[in-house]
Amino acid sequence: MENLYYLIIITAIIVEYLLSSVSSFLDIKNITPIIPQDFKKAYDEKKYVQSQEYLKARTRFGLFSSTFSLCLILIVIHSDIFGVLDQYVRIQTENYILQGLMFVGLIYIFQDIISLPFSLYNTFVIEQKFGFNKTTLGLFIIDKIKGYAIFIVLGSVVITPLLYFFHLYSEIGWLIAWIILTVFMIGIQPLFVHVIAPMFNKFIPLEEGELREEIEKYTGKVDFPLARIDIMDGSKRSAHSNAYFTGFGKSRRIAIFDTLVEKHSTKEIVSVVAHEVGHYKLKHILQGTIIGIIETGIMLFAFNLIMNDISLFHVFGANQLSVHAGIVFFSMLYAPVSMLTSIITTAISRKNEFDADKYSLDTTNDGQALISMLIGLSANNLSHLTPHPMKVFLSYSHPPVTDRIKAVNQYL
Secondary structure (H helix, E strand, O other): OHHHHHHHHHHHHHHHHHHHHHHHHHHHHOOOOOOOHHHOOOOOHHHHHHHHHHHHHHHHHHHHHHHHHHHHHHHHHHOOHHHHHHHHHHHHOOOHHHHHHHHHHHHHHHHHHHHHHHHHHHHHHHHHHOOOEOOOHHHHHHHHHHHHHHHHHHHHHHHHHHHHHHHHOOOOHHHHHHHHHHHHHHHHHHHHHHHHHHHHOOEEEOOOOHHHHHHHHHHHHOOOOOOEEEEEOHHHOEOOOOEEEEOOHHHOEEEEEHHHHHHOOHHHHHHHHHHHHHHHHOOHHHHHHHHHHHHHHHHHHHHHHHOOOHHHHHHOOOOOOOHHHHHHHHHHHOHHHHHHHHHHHHHHHHHHHHHHHHHHHHHHOOHHHHHHHHHHHHHHOOOOOOOOHHHHHHHOOOOOHHHHHHHHHHHO
């Protein structure tokens, strides 16, 4: 079994890398010198060329970083580093929960240190060059510290009971772990709204005026009361624009980036709000939560079947069974399934985006505002207007903007 596990893991890593690389090359090859008809007012020649240069810069960087990651993970697997790390945490303490927390924590720290130069380059070179970065080095460091704090707290809250129940109730441990993770996935929503998001951004209630009146008028019409309508200081870190809906029940709110308010009309912003409301009304958020819960259950059940197979541990140079190492090793063995489910969930997500656009159109009766917003967002974010179908199929959670505009025009 050891050879089979090794073959599955290595094949999955290489195939995923090749698919990503090939789709990225094809994506660049799909660049066209002709500006799509719908975008000729929003893109002049200079901006269109700039959007293509932005794509090339991000793609080249992505290919370099993914190649580096491929080489690194192959070195880690073949040098038995995981086995050495497992032995190290066992020497530090005999408590299996502390061993697990140390094992996962050290892997997180090592990964973060290795990825730090890539993150700095992306933020302060690529995003800076194209006018998007607003983050200072000080803010970048503070965000890192906050990220570590969140990982320590939430990681401990999730990992500790998983280790405990898998260790104590081996046969039904996966079921208890599934229940715990389900509660966490549901509970993280209000936690994100009230605790996590405010750690990184300021959320100021939208002031009285035309925009607030129109949003409240719309949400009242579709029977969608909001606890809050907030303006988020997204410009503190980036010039990119967006808006999102989050929370359940009394914690439900719409967060609108300040950059969106600065660059778009009231009608356009209402069309975005209508799109986000559509996701809720069409039960896309509930659907995503249910899919996530089912995927988690399947993964935990599969892990339970092989968590005591020492052959899997031998692949990574570990000679003793443990839940903490087993989870990490299994996540790599499970990669082919994760790849497949990712393709399926992104396809569902793209369909949901079309449906939310239609909901926005049906409830606002203003297709031109929606189209204008989609074009404006693409221009402001220097979006790739002609992505290759393979790239879309493998990784796009949203349909290409040209397809969305075509669909809206068909609905009209």
